[in-house]
Amino acid sequence: MAPTQLELPLREKAQADGDASQNGSSRGPVTFGHALRDSQFLFDPSYRNLNHGSYGTIPHPIQTRLRHYQSLAESAPDRFIRYTYPQLLDQSRAAIATLLRAPPDTCVFVSNATLGVNTVLRNLVWHPDGRDEILYFDTLYGGCAKTVDYVVEDRGGVVGARSIALKYPCEDGEVVARFVAAVEASLREGKRPRVCVFDVVSSLPGVRFPFEAVTAACRERGVLSLVDGAQGVGMVDIDLGAVDPDFFVSNCHKWLHVPRGCAVFYVPLRNQAMIRSTLPTSHGFVPRAGTKRHNPMPPSAKSVFVNAFEFVGTLDTAPYLCVKDSIRWREEVLGGEARIREALTAMAREGGKRAAEILGTKVMDNASQSLTRCSMVNVALPLAVQPENGKALEGELASLPSFPESDMSAVTDWFLRRLMDEHNTFIALFVYGGQCWARLSAQVYLELDDFEWAGKTLKEVCERVAKGEYKQ
Incomplete structure (x- = not known):
C-alpha cells in the first residue's frame, strides 16, 4: 500500500504582512524576523530564543506533519511500521x-x-x-x-x-x-x-x-x-x-x-x-x-x-x-538554503558586533573571519576568572571585574538562573582564555534588536556578578 499522502500546509498561519496571500500562494520568500516568528513558530510570545544552537525548534507546518505521521502509526501500527514507514x-x-x-x-x-x-x-x-x-x-x-x-x-x-x-x-x-x-x-x-x-x-x-x-x-x-x-x-x-x-x-x-x-x-x-x-x-x-x-x-x-x-x-x-x-518548507517558504545561510551569517556577525559594543568587549574571530562563517557568534563578557594557581591576570583581563575559578560553577548557575527566571531567555555561557563568553545564535525568527537586547541583559547580569550578588 502506498504511503498516505497529506499536502504540507506550507503557509499555515502565514504572515499577515503581504509575504503570503490569504489562499496560501507565494509571492516570494518571507521576510525573516519577528513577523515570521509570530506566524510560523510555536514560541511563547514573551520568550526570546537566542540559543537555537542547543536544541533547535520547528515551525507550525512541521509540527502538523509530525503529528500526521504519529497518527498514521497509531491508526494501523503493523501496516505503518512494517510497510508504510520504510x-x-x-x-x-x-x-x-x-x-x-x-x-x-x-x-x-x-x-x-x-x-x-x-x-x-x-x-x-x-x-x-x-x-x-x-x-x-x-x-x-x-x-x-x-x-x-x-x-x-x-x-x-x-x-x-x-x-x-x-x-x-x-x-x-x-x-x-x-x-x-x-x-x-x-x-x-x-x-x-x-x-x-x-x-x-x-x-x-x-x-x-x-x-x-x-x-x-x-x-x-x-x-x-x-x-x-x-x-x-x-x-x-x-x-x-x-x-x-x-x-x-x-x-x-x-x-x-x-x-x-x-x-x-x-x-x-x-x-x-x-x-x-x-x-x-x-x-x-x-x-x-x-x-x-x-x-x-x-x-x-x-x-x-x-x-x-x-x-x-x-x-x-x-x-x-x-x-x-522541512527541506521543502525551507525552500518554498524561507527561500532556500543559500538565502538562509547568507542571512544568518550576516545576522550573527552584525548582531555579535552590536552586543559587544554594548558590553564594551569583542567578538571571537580571526583576521580572515572564517570563525564567524556560520550562524553562531561568541561575544566576550566583561568578567574574568582568577586562576586558582594564584597567577595574576594579565593584559586586558587585569582591568575586568573577576571572580575566583572555584566560584565558576556557582556563578554560571546563578547567571543562567537570572537569565531564565528574570529575563525569560537562555544564553549559552562558557569560559575561554580566562574570560567569560556568551554564545548567541542567529535564526530566521530573530532580528538585530534581539542581539542588542541580549547585550543589555548580559551587561546588567554581569554587573550584578561583579558586585558579588551570586554569593547571596
Missing part, C-alpha cells in the same frame, strides 16, 4: 542525500549526533598491539569527548587518545598544522593514529571549524576522519561528495527545523563494512557465524547498512520522516 523513510533519506550531495545508500538516520559518533567508535576494530590512537581537538563536544574516554577505558589499553590543543582565535591553517603535528608526534612515539574526531561548527566556542581541510589532511596521512557535524546541516554548506569524509553525522533537529531528535549518519560505501552494528544491536545485524535469527520485519532488497538502520527497536522515529518536509 517507504516514507526512503523519501527522507533521498531528500537529505540530495541536500548533502551524497548517494542515498550512504545516508541513514540516528537520533542524534552523539549516537552517530558512538556508533563509529564502538564499531571500529582496534589492533591488539595497543598502538592505536584516537585523535580529537580539545574543543570537541563534551559528550563525544567522554565517548572517547569510555572507549579507551572499555578497551583496556588496546587504544589510546591524544588531544589536540587549539587557542582561538586562530586561522584555519593553524588548525590543520596542529593536526599534522599531532599525527607526527603520535608516529614518533611509536603509536598509530587511526581516527580523528572533529567538528563542522564547534559547540563552545561556537566557531566554524575547517572540517574540509582537516578531512583532506586525514586522507593524506591515512587517518580515518570522523566528522561530528552536530552543528552542521542547515547552517553550513556541506558537499559530502567533494569533502569525502570517512564518517559524518549531523543533527537535523538543530538548524534544519526538523523535530527532535534526528540526525543524518553518512558512511561511504567503502566503509560500510566497518559499521557492523547499530546501537543498540537489532534485527539488521548479520552475524559472521551465519547464525539464522528470526527477523519480524518484511524481507528487504536494500543494502546491509541501510537495512540495519531502518528499524532499531521500537522508537518514535516520526522526526526522521519530517526531514523531507
Whole structure:
C-alpha cells in the first residue's frame, strides 16, 4: 500500500504582512524576523530564543506533519511500521542525500549526533598491539569527548587518545598544522593514529571549524576522519561528495527545523563494512557465524547498512520522516538554503558586533573571519576568572571585574538562573582564555534588536556578578 499522502500546509498561519496571500500562494520568500516568528513558530510570545544552537525548534507546518505521521502509526501500527514507514523513510533519506550531495545508500538516520559518533567508535576494530590512537581537538563536544574516554577505558589499553590543543582565535591553517603535528608526534612515539574526531561548527566556542581541510589532511596521512557535524546541516554548506569524509553525522533537529531528535549518519560505501552494528544491536545485524535469527520485519532488497538502520527497536522515529518536509518548507517558504545561510551569517556577525559594543568587549574571530562563517557568534563578557594557581591576570583581563575559578560553577548557575527566571531567555555561557563568553545564535525568527537586547541583559547580569550578588 502506498504511503498516505497529506499536502504540507506550507503557509499555515502565514504572515499577515503581504509575504503570503490569504489562499496560501507565494509571492516570494518571507521576510525573516519577528513577523515570521509570530506566524510560523510555536514560541511563547514573551520568550526570546537566542540559543537555537542547543536544541533547535520547528515551525507550525512541521509540527502538523509530525503529528500526521504519529497518527498514521497509531491508526494501523503493523501496516505503518512494517510497510508504510520504510517507504516514507526512503523519501527522507533521498531528500537529505540530495541536500548533502551524497548517494542515498550512504545516508541513514540516528537520533542524534552523539549516537552517530558512538556508533563509529564502538564499531571500529582496534589492533591488539595497543598502538592505536584516537585523535580529537580539545574543543570537541563534551559528550563525544567522554565517548572517547569510555572507549579507551572499555578497551583496556588496546587504544589510546591524544588531544589536540587549539587557542582561538586562530586561522584555519593553524588548525590543520596542529593536526599534522599531532599525527607526527603520535608516529614518533611509536603509536598509530587511526581516527580523528572533529567538528563542522564547534559547540563552545561556537566557531566554524575547517572540517574540509582537516578531512583532506586525514586522507593524506591515512587517518580515518570522523566528522561530528552536530552543528552542521542547515547552517553550513556541506558537499559530502567533494569533502569525502570517512564518517559524518549531523543533527537535523538543530538548524534544519526538523523535530527532535534526528540526525543524518553518512558512511561511504567503502566503509560500510566497518559499521557492523547499530546501537543498540537489532534485527539488521548479520552475524559472521551465519547464525539464522528470526527477523519480524518484511524481507528487504536494500543494502546491509541501510537495512540495519531502518528499524532499531521500537522508537518514535516520526522526526526522521519530517526531514523531507522541512527541506521543502525551507525552500518554498524561507527561500532556500543559500538565502538562509547568507542571512544568518550576516545576522550573527552584525548582531555579535552590536552586543559587544554594548558590553564594551569583542567578538571571537580571526583576521580572515572564517570563525564567524556560520550562524553562531561568541561575544566576550566583561568578567574574568582568577586562576586558582594564584597567577595574576594579565593584559586586558587585569582591568575586568573577576571572580575566583572555584566560584565558576556557582556563578554560571546563578547567571543562567537570572537569565531564565528574570529575563525569560537562555544564553549559552562558557569560559575561554580566562574570560567569560556568551554564545548567541542567529535564526530566521530573530532580528538585530534581539542581539542588542541580549547585550543589555548580559551587561546588567554581569554587573550584578561583579558586585558579588551570586554569593547571596
